[in-house]
Amino acid sequence: MVSSSLSKGERTRQAILEAAYELFLEQGYAATSMRQIAERAGLALGGIYNHFPNKEAIFGELILDRHPYRQVLPILRETPADDPETFVRAAARAMVAELDRRPDFIKLMFIEIVEFSGRNLPKIATHILPEALPIIEKFNARQGLLREIPPAVLFRAFLGLFFSYYMTELMIAGTPFAATQPEVLDHFVEIFLHGILKPPAGGS
Amino acid sequence: MVSSSLSKGERTRQAILEAAYELFLEQGYAATSMRQIAERAGLALGGIYNHFPNKEAIFGELILDRHPYRQVLPILRETPADDPETFVRAAARAMVAELDRRPDFIKLMFIEIVEFSGRNLPKIATHILPEALPIIEKFNARQGLLREIPPAVLFRAFLGLFFSYYMTELMIAGTPFAATQPEVLDHFVEIFLHGILKPPAGGS
DNA sequence: AAAAAATGAACGAACGTTCGTGTTTATTTT
DNA sequence: AAAATAAACACGAACGTTCGTTCATTTTTT
Numbered sequence: 456m457v458s459s460s461l462s463k464g465e466r467t468r469q470a471i472l473e474a475a476y477e478l479f480l481e482q483g484y485a486a487t488s489m490r491q492i493a494e495r496a497g498l499a500l501g502g503i504y505n506h507f508p509n510k511e512a513i514f515g516e517l518i519l520d521r522h523p524y525r526q527v528l529p530i531l532r533e534t535p536a537d538d539p540e541t542f543v544r545a546a547a548r549a550m551v552a553e554l555d556r557r558p559d560f561i562k563l564m565f566i567e568i569v570e571f572s573g574r575n576l577p578k579i580a581t582h583i584l585p586e587a588l589p590i591i592e593k594f595n596a597r598q599g600l601l602r603e604i605p606p607a608v609l610f611r612a613f614l615g616l617f618f619s620y621y622m623t624e625l626m627i628a629g630t631p632f633a634a635t636q637p638e639v640l641d642h643f644v645e646i647f648l649h650g651i652l653k654p655p656a657g658g659s
Numbered sequence: 660m661v662s663s664s665l666s667k668g669e670r671t672r673q674a675i676l677e678a679a680y681e682l683f684l685e686q687g688y689a690a691t692s693m694r695q696i697a698e699r700a701g702l703a704l705g706g707i708y709n710h711f712p713n714k715e716a717i718f719g720e721l722i723l724d725r726h727p728y729r730q731v732l733p734i735l736r737e738t739p740a741d742d743p744e745t746f747v748r749a750a751a752r753a754m755v756a757e758l759d760r761r762p763d764f765i766k767l768m769f770i771e772i773v774e775f776s777g778r779n780l781p782k783i784a785t786h787i788l789p790e791a792l793p794i795i796e797k798f799n800a801r802q803g804l805l806r807e808i809p810p811a812v813l814f815r816a817f818l819g820l821f822f823s824y825y826m827t828e829l830m831i832a833g834t835p836f837a838a839t840q841p842e843v844l845d846h847f848v849e850i851f852l853h854g855i856l857k858p859p860a861g862g863s
Numbered sequence: 864a865a866a867a868a869a870t871g872a873a874c875g876a877a878c879g880t881t882c883g884t885g886t887t888t889a890t891t892t893t
Numbered sequence: 894a895a896a897a898t899a900a901a902c903a904c905g906a907a908c909g910t911t912c913g914t915t916c917a918t919t920t921t922t923t
Contacts, residue, residue, distance in 0.1 A: 463922065464868065483774040485689035489913060499870045501915080506868090510913070539856065562773065569766065569773045570687040573829075601855050608846045609855055615823025616816065623815055625777070642812045650853035651805050651813055652743065667888070668902065693879060703904045705881080710902090714879070867922070878911070885904075892897070 468506045470496040475513045476521065480559045484514055484570045518567050518575050519582055523618070526560040527553055528586045536593040539600050540648060547617050547644050554621045561622075616647055672710045674700040679717045680725065684763045688718055688774040722771050722779050723786055727822070730764040731757055732790045740797040743804050744852060751821050751848050758825045765826075820851055 461469070474495035478487040489510055493500045507513050530549045536542040554561065567575055587610070594606035594613075601609065620643050665673070678699035682691040693714055697704045711717050734753045740746040758765065771779055791814070798810035798817075805813065824847050 462867095467868080481776075483687070483689060485687060486774065488911075490911085498868090500913095501871070502869045504914070543855075565769045565773045569769045570690065572685075600857055602849065602853065602857055604846045604849065604855070608843055609850070611827055611843075612820065612824075612847055612850050612855075615827060616820050619819025619823045620816075623819060639812055639815075642808045643816055645806065645808065646813070646816050646854065647850065648854045648856055649806065650851060651747075651808065651816075652852055653804055653806055671902080692877075694877085702902090704879095705905065706903045708880075865923085867920105869920070870918080872916095872918105874913105874915080876912080879909100881908075882906095883904105886902080888899105888901070890897100890899070893895080 464506070467496065467498060467502070470498075471503055471506055472513065472517060476517055476559075476563075479514065479517070479566055480562050484566050514566075514571075515575065518563060519579065521560055521563055522579055522583065523554070523560045523564055524579075524583045524586070526557060527614075528583070528590060531590045531593075532586075536596065539594075539597045542593065542597075543613070543648055544644050546613070547640065547647075550617050551621050551624075551640060554618075558625070613647065616643060668710070671700065671702055671706070674702075675707055675710055676717065676721060680721055680763075680767075683718065683721070683770055684766050688770050718770075718775075719779065722767060723783065725764055725767050726783055726787070727758070727764045727768055728783075728787045728790070730761060731818075732787070732794060735794045735797075736790075740800065743798075743801050746797065746801075747817070747852055748848050750817070751844065751851075754821050755825050755828075755844060758822075762829070817851065820847060 471492060475487070475492045478491050478495065481487075489503060490500055492513070493503055496503075503513075507516075527550050530553045531546050534542060534546045534549055567573060567579075591606050591610045594601065594609045598606070620640060624639075675696060679691070679696045682695055682699065685691075693707060694704055696717070697707055700707075711720075731754050734757050735750050738746060738750045738753055771777060771783075795810045795814045798805065798813045802810070824844060828843075
């Protein structure tokens, strides 16, 4: 009998989490039944309760581990930060590409907000803070080249602007506005770096 | 008998919509039952079906009329646009204040995304375009003072940046990070106007 | 042999919707 | 103005499903 590195119990536990994750994303939390989870995880209905006390416990474990920040922060951490301009440019691209690759992380957070009234948000934020610090430090390290704005605020604005870029891109897909030019992301980078105002005449 | 300006039928119809609206916001769509809606609207269960063919039709009507854009666009339209700088400053404040006043509009949109997989988004976008045009025009009118970025993109970046400001403000309320300084919004305005980079020496 | 995991029938409760019936409002005919 | 008819609205029991959870039992893993 081939033995896995994980115990049998741990393996079905993971299968339950993965099945629930997929179903929550497809249908939301309330619309997903324990029977569906059991079926997709490949075990009988009652078996779930050997691993989780109830339905909400499954969601509670998922929301801590799969969250857009958990998805995006590692990407940003690995983006080289030689100077702010190239960092922002590269980081924006990498972040949007990653969200595009796995849009599901965002949806799980929305489910949390909609169906749990954001009850778990504080726990999530606390859970994630350590990962955000090194990236904030990237803005801090080049402070000499930046306006006098706290690095954490710069970071927050960065996340917000490009996160919303991705969200609106999603929203208008399949609408009459969908004639979106590919350079819009570049415009966003431009705004983040230099602002919307025309530079005073003669400037660089 | 005191007669209202609305017919009896129209009045209970509105009562149903209002009751459903409140309940959807409190619990989400799937977790709200027709019985709850009937009770809060003050009529019997079956009576709902004299006004709506089914549950989804109630939501479909709500999502068209109550949407963060519908809430925010009128505010922005009334903000004076003498020059871009004061316009952005005033508009950002007004927009955040309005979201703060009625946070529920946002949640309804999240419900749409989570529990209907954004199925209604194209309809919503089309529905709202006419209201957005005059505001985009505000950016366009002062094009001489702005970088060469399409006005619609400027508008989108504006909405995205300050919308996300509000969202993150919401998220960190009640967390250890909540020591947010009131000037963060000013920093966001600064970034939107001038960017994050320090101006070249000797600049304005 | 003991513990852990899997099974599926069963439970009571709640779900969205239908339906027959009664009641109120509106419209038409006297 | 009154009476008669039609249309709209309100009711709540009932239908067939499905829900989350429990449980006694069997199978598999330690």
